[in-house]
Amino acid sequence: MRSSRATQEPRWVRYGLLTLGLGFLFFFLGLPLVAVFVEALAQGVPLYVEALKEPETRSAIGLTIGIALAVLPFNVVFGVAAAWAIAKFDFTGKSLLITLIDLPFAVSPVVAGLVFILLFGAQGWFGPWLYAHEVKIIFAVPGMILATLFITFPFIARELIPLMQAQGKEEEEAAVSLGASGWQMFRRVTLPNIKWGLLYGVILSNARAMGEFGAVSVVSGHIRGETNTLPLHVEILYNEYNAVGAFAAASILALLALVTLFAKTVVEWRMKKETEMLNTVLAPEKT
Numbered sequence: 091m092r093s094s095r096a097t098q099e100p101r102w103v104r105y106g107l108l109t110l111g112l113g114f115l116f117f118f119l120g121l122p123l124v125a126v127f128v129e130a131l132a133q134g135v136p137l138y139v140e141a142l143k144e145p146e147t148r149s150a151i152g153l154t155i156g157i158a159l160a161v162l163p164f165n166v167v168f169g170v171a172a173a174w175a176i177a178k179f180d181f182t183g184k185s186l187l188i189t190l191i192d193l194p195f196a197v198s199p200v201v202a203g204l205v206f207i208l209l210f211g212a213q214g215w216f217g218p219w220l221y222a223h224e225v226k227i228i229f230a231v232p233g234m235i236l237a238t239l240f241i242t243f244p245f246i247a248r249e250l251i252p253l254m255q256a257q258g259k260e261e262e263e264a265a266v267s268l269g270a271s272g273w274q275m276f277r278r279v280t281l282p283n284i285k286w287g288l289l290y291g292v293i294l295s296n297a298r299a300m301g302e303f304g305a306v307s308v309v310s311g312h313i314r315g316e317t318n319t320l321p322l323h324v325e326i327l328y329n330e331y332n333a334v335g336a337f338a339a340a341s342i343l344a345l346l347a348l349v350t351l352f353a354k355t356v357v358e359w360r361m362k363k364e365t366e367m368l369n370t371v372l373a374p375e376k377t
Contacts, residue, residue, distance in 0.1 A: 169246025177254035203308025229311030246291035
């Protein structure tokens with residue numbers, strides 16, 4: 091009884107911390123989000139709808155979603171392969187691979203964009219060869235995809251590595267000993283075990299891809315209707331004092347963020363439920 095009282099904070103401390111936390115969330119997250127929709131609809135729904143119907147806005151929305159979908163397969167393949175190699179095997183260069191996976195977290199997105207210009211720009215290392223073969227990467231969609239891929243590729247791997255390390259490799263070894271091929275082992279053993287972690291990483295990676303600004307801004311060239319994603323389009327409209335158009339485009343980004351947050355919450359809930367069920371099943375065996 092005394093120990094439980096000793097570990098409990100006074101009621102005023104708990105309510106004070108709760109009020110401080112909720113106040114912080116409201117002023118720094120909730121209020122700006124509400125302000126985006128209020129400003130977008132300030133001059134009425136018809137003008138809001140007209141702003142979204144603008145060809146350049148529709149092009150920016152399509153390009154944003156298209157780039158996110160384009161980088162997704164590469165992120166999934168790399169993330170699963172890297173996590174599998176790191177979690178299941180010991181090899182020379184393992185620490186280096188982990189460091190390289192974390193590199194985009196340490197490098198500024200603007201620096202990443204400049205590196206791609208150094209490589210593929212007109213005066214870059216491969217620029218003359220690309221120009222001679224009429225291949226355009228910088229100031230075009232391929233460069234934007236490469237920049238987004240660099241920024242987003244660690245998310246799935248970083249989500250799966252601790253999960254696969256915690257699961258161990260006993261189930262895979264048992265499947266192989268029973269005659270399963272590598273693909274059968276992955277499809278029937280590994281993939282079901284990591285499906286929710288993989289989906290969680292996909293959601294985070296997709297959210298980062300749709301909201302990326304720095305690296306994409308450097309390599310895009312800001313060509314209206316061609317290489318402007320939603321974040322870049324919002325900046326251009328705001329600099330032109332087109333408040334309705336800027337906030338209308340920003341509201342689409344906010345809606346995408348809310349959808350991502352909802353999907354993330356659902357996946358977290360499912361992961362928690364499956365963990366609880368697994369612990370319930372394993373509890374009698376441990377006793």
